[in-house]
Each structure stands twice: as structure tokens, then as C-alpha cells.
């Protein structure tokens with residue numbers, strides 16, 4: 001991750017160094033070599049295509065028709081590089097494993113998980129790495145039904161209870177979403193808070209300068225929100 005602090009190390013220069021190797025250095029037109037390396041990346045797809053692949057995979061998962069994978073295939077290639085088609089911001093909840101939910105293989109998803117699927121500085125830095133260095137064209141923020149972290153935040157805000165350990169940090173991070181849900185006066189406060197938590201994180205990421213906001217403005221990256229229903233296995237876009 002320390003590579004992020006080296007402004008001279010862009011994804012292209014990294015790819016050139018790793019994928020193109022000495023060819024780029026020997027070329028009279030290194031920029032063309034860099035562009036070619038970018039286009040050759042397996043994850044050089046539009047954000048919309050990445051989202052469609054995730055939703056197709058979720059359709060297979062929900063229908064219990066997932067791809068029968070050979071996990072040993074491609075191991076050597078994966079040891080050399082990774083080309084995720086999407087970054088996922090997901091909850092740590094044991095029932096919400098993105099690779100299963102979207103029926104994707106090893107190396108396909110770059111996943112940041114924390115209880116309550118919000119983004120702190122470390123998560124943001126990880127996503128910046130996924131977007132700028134690994135070239136993922138999509139960030140999907142995934143909330144889910146029966147989220148214990150959101151439930152706990154609603155309870156704590158109601159009862160003014162003080163949780164032990166570091167748990168108050170989770171509550172503080174989710175509190176803005178519960179505030180928004182209360183203002184909306186929804187019939188189902190938990191479902192509304194879960195949705196607001198996703199929207200809040202999507203907005204935050206879209207505006208997260210300089211790396212992600214710039215990629216979103218240039219339409220290289222899309223930030224989307226989704227809701228996973230544990231009971232049905234289905235993901236709906238928010």
C-alpha cells in the first residue's frame with residue numbers, strides 16, 4: 001500500500017513495469033505501449049458491463065445455478081497479477097460473502113468488508129488502490145437485510161446505551177444513516193436505515209477526492225449501491 005504514497009507510480013506505469021516489462025523501456029513510443037497494456041487488461045471493461053456481470057452472477061447464485069469452477073486453473077497467472085472487475089464495500093456479516101453472492105471466481109472481486117459496510121480512511125485507501133492501481137471499473141456498496149450493525153445503531157441511539165470496547169466507533173460511523181432514516185419517517189426504520197447507509201456511502205465515495213472522485217468524473221469508474229436480501233439470495237440496486 002505504500003505505493004500509493006508515491007505520486008510517480010500510476011497504474012499505467014505500474015502495469016508497464018510489470019506487464020510490459022522491458023519492452024516499454026526499449027520502445028521509442030512508451031505511451032503507446034502503456035495504452036496497449038491498459039487495453040490488454042482482462043478488467044478493462046465499462047463500469048456498466050462489470051455491474052451486469054455481477055447481477056448475472058447473483059442471478060445464478062439465487063437460482064442455485066452457480067458456475068462449477070476449477071479453482072486450480074489460473075493459479076500461476078493469479079500469482080503474478082490481479083485484475084478485479086469490481087470493488088465491493090460489504091458488511092462483515094458471515095452470511096454476506098460477495099464472491100458467493102455474485103458467483104465470481106478468485107481474483108474477480110476486490111473486497112473491503114466491515115460491519116455496517118461503511119467506509120473509513122483505511123477502507124477508502126483500499127478502494128483507491130483497487131481503482132487506480134488494479135484498474136477496477138466499478139465500486140459496489142452492498143447493504144443487506146437484517147444488518148446487525150445497523151440494528152445496533154438504531155438501538156443505541158434510542159436507549160443511549162454505551163457499548164463496550166471499540167464498538168462505539170461502528171455506531172458513530174452508521175449514525176448519519178439512521179438520522180437520515182428518521183427524517184424520512186419510513187414504515188420500516190431498519191430497512192430505511194440500511195438503504196440510507198448505502199446511499200450515504202455511495203455519495204461519500206463519489207465525492208472522495210482526489211482519486212475516486214476524479215475517476216468517477218471521467219466516467220472510468222462508477223459507484224453503485226445494492227441491497228442483498230439474505231432470505232432470497234437476491235441483490236437489488238438501490
Ligand SMILES: [Zn+2]
Pocket residue numbers: 091092093115116117144146147148149150
Ligand atoms: Zn451487516
